[in-house]
Amino acid sequence: MQDKKTQVKQMFDAIAYRYDFLNHFLSAGVDVYWRKKALSLTKLNKDAVLLDVACGTGDFAIEAKKNGVQKIFGADFSYNMLQLFNKKSDWIVGRNLQMEAEKLPLKPATVTNITVAFGVRNFYNIPESFASFYSALKENGKVTILEFMMPTNPLIKILYRLYFKFILPVIGRLVSKDKKAYTYLPDSVEEFDKSIDLVKLFSGAGFKKVERYDLTFGLVQVVIAEK
Ligand SMILES: C[S@@+](CC[C@H](N)C(=O)[O-])C[C@H]1O[C@@H](n2cnc3c(N)ncnc32)[C@H](O)[C@@H]1O
Known part of the structure; x- marks a missing residue:
């Protein structure tokens, strides 16, 4: 049995080329709204220095760019996901970097914002990654997490399980071949x-301050933490 780090890395390297299509198709495009909403709740400043961790093919960073943020770079441990983001991001300051959320090789207090969309669930050590985020952030800097959750409404939960257990795996397997x-x-x-x-x-x-918001019948959560 492989450890979680190797397993997750290999999985994203394998599905990278189908990731964007499947993401938008399987969520019927709602994932675009979720990223927009998470960033508007964060109240991003145009002068922000933003590190998008678990950036994958870059959709969260690209959304931040649409909000007027200029200084953005992405970090992910999957080489193939990063390569796809690199193709979409000639505007990136510096370059997107292959690194682990748990061990960001940044000097202390270098960024004002860290964002993570649909990544934290995959981290092999969440406390270690949050300690790493804390160190990399400037005072009053913010982390914004967007992540799935289990809905609490019983009817939504049944529909969610039907979709996630029976429909999504079949389509995902056919398209990604994984x-x-x-x-x-x-x-x-x-x-x-x-x-x-x-x-x-x-x-x-x-x-010092942590806020949590539920979106779309509690299908996803946004957590914003301030240093
Ligand atoms: C579901 S994708 C999300 C991509 C993108 N943020 C989005 O919104 O579409 C999750 C990404 O997290 C990355 N990832 C998972 N664990 C990681 C870790 N410990 N360090 C860095 N990247 C990680 C994977 O390689 C993958 O690209």
């Missing part, structure tokens, strides 16, 4: 929801 990736998604959301409290983890890492 047997595991789209069964990993629902399993990881349920496991994450049961065991991880992001607000508590941020407070434990020293963040």
Whole structure:
């Protein structure tokens, strides 16, 4: 059995070329709205220095760019996902970097904002990554997390399970040709929801203010933590 780090990295390297299509198709485009909403809740400043961690093919960073932020760079440990982002991002300051969320090789207090969309659930050590974020952020800097959660409304929960367990894995497998990736998604959301409290983890890492918002019948959460 591989460790989580190797397993997740190999999975994203394998599905990278189908990722954007599947993302928008399987969420019927709602993922675009979620990223926009998360950034508007963050109240991004145009002077921000933003590091998009687990940037993948870059959709969260690209949304931040549309908000007028100029200084943006992305970080991800999947080489193939980063390569796709590099193709879309000749405007990036410096370059997107291959690195782990848990071990950001940045000098202390170098960025004002860190964003993570649909990435934190995959981290192999969340407390370590939050400590790394805390160090990289300037005083009053913010982390914005966008992540799936299990809805609490019983009817929505049934519909969610039907879709995530039966429809999404079939389409995901056919298009990505990866047997595991789209069964990993629902399993990881349920496991994450049961065991991880992001607000508590941020407070434990020293963040002074943490806010949490539920979107779209509690399908996703936005957590904003301020240093
Ligand atoms: C579901 S994709 C999200 C991509 C993008 N943020 C988006 O909104 O579409 C998750 C990404 O997290 C990256 N990832 C997972 N664990 C990581 C870690 N520990 N360090 C860096 N990147 C990681 C994966 O390689 C993958 O590109």
